[in-house]
Amino acid sequence: MASIPPDLSRFLFVTLFSLLIGLEQRKHHTDEADQTLFGTDRTFSLIGILGFILYIISPGNLLVFLTGGVSISLFLAIYYHNKIKIKKNLGITSIVIALITYCLAPLIYLQPVWIALLIGVSVLILTEVKEDLFNFSKKFSRDEFLTLAKFIIIAGIVLPLLPHDPISKNFNISPYQLWLTIVAVSSISYLSYLIKKFVFPNSGILLTALLGGMYSSTATTIILARESKEGRRANQITAGILSATGMMYCRLLILAFMFNMKIAQKLLPGFLVLILASIPLVWYFWHKDSNTNRAPEECQQKHKNPLELKTAIVFGFLFAFFGIITQIVVQTYGKLGVNILSFIVGVTDIDPYILNLFQGGATVMISVDSIVKATIIATASNNLIKMIYAISLGSQVLKKKVAVGFSILIVLSFLIILGLY
Structure with missing residues (x-):
């Protein structure tokens, strides 16, 4: 592990967790006849990679990363507006997960690895147990x-x-x-x-x-x-x-x-x-x-x-x-x-x-x-x-x-x- 460049290991971490989150989204929405999701495995992987690229360009100045975040948020806002207008669906979970995926890069750079792992695993679990949480809340x-x-x-x-x-x-x-x-x-x-x-x-x-x-x-x-x-x-x-x-x-x-x-x-x-x-x-x-x-x-x-x-x-x-x-x-x-x-x-x-x-x-x-x-x-x-x-x-x-x-x-x-x- 010591011979692997730190940037490479962090890139692999971001890509892997972004892919896992996207795969979970695909599995979670696979039974929906009417697809309302903006993307799944590839989309979420690319969002994570984009966040990684924009962060390492200027890690000391987060302006580039924040600009990318605003751009992603704008696209997600347009998607959400049309989702409400056409599909009459107010769910915002996938949008929040996409924003979390975008933030994986600074998270793995600025915080201990266990925090990044904890957040990534928490996203996977909370997405997967939606029905269980709903039944438990009853x-x-x-x-x-x-x-x-x-x-x-x-x-x-x-x-x-x-x-x-x-x-x-x-x-x-x-x-x-x-x-x-x-x-x-x-x-x-x-x-x-x-x-x-x-x-x-x-x-x-x-x-x-x-x-x-x-x-x-x-x-x-x-x-x-x-x-x-x-x-x-x-x-x-x-x-x-x-x-x-x-x-x-x-x-x-x-x-x-x-x-x-x-x-x-x-x-x-x-x-x-x-x-x-x-x-x-x-x-x-x-x-x-x-x-x-x-x-x-x-x-x-x-x-x-x-x-x-x-x-x-x-x-x-x-x-x-x-x-x-x-x-x-x-x-x-x-x-x-x-x-x-x-x-x-x-x-x-x-x-x-x-x-x-x-x-x-x-x-x-x-x-x-x-x-x-x-x-x-x-x-x-x-x-x-x-x-x-x-x-x-x-x-x-x-x-x-x-x-x-x-x-x-x-x-x-x-x-x-x-x-x-």
């Missing part, structure tokens, strides 16, 4: 774009503007940290929501439970337990509930690595044991029924929008509340108080409390091992309340199965605390 409602806008606002606009200084000397959490927890949890929930709605809209019980566990294992447990009363298979419902709990451990482990690496490393062995223990339980109950095939539409878990303003405000309030309570308990009662508080908090949404442990002032007053123990106690307590929900709301057949599964995880949690920490 799945979006107006609310989905509003949800995306909310996520951009809370993560990209509000978060960078918040101060990093602690709110007070007694409460070692800054507005930035408080909002960051909302963004972190919302990101995981939002990703699960998008996958469930757009990638697997008709998923069965197990996949629905796995995705629901990344959103809220408690909400997933309640929904699946209620479905068991409608004649659903109790074994598969149990497998779904336990798999959602297994995903709860994964979610909390991700949050730990995001906020406190030391805690995450200490927490990893215990949570890994609990995750691995949930797998055979899920497998046992899922395969206990002789026929595991079921119609995807039989299980339709409806996720609430994970980015509702009310939800964010409640989460922020709980985070601040548990932050104050945790510091008071730590200062007054020490490790024992935190363990008792962890068990009590398990009956609520444990994410705000656990995130306080991961990044709050408690890490200064108690050891990392104590925080890890408190986290596992909170998850065990949360499993206990989920078991109560499932027994209360589920069918008669479901109760015993869920009790057995959750009891194993709860007992194992305390054994891990005694053995590993």
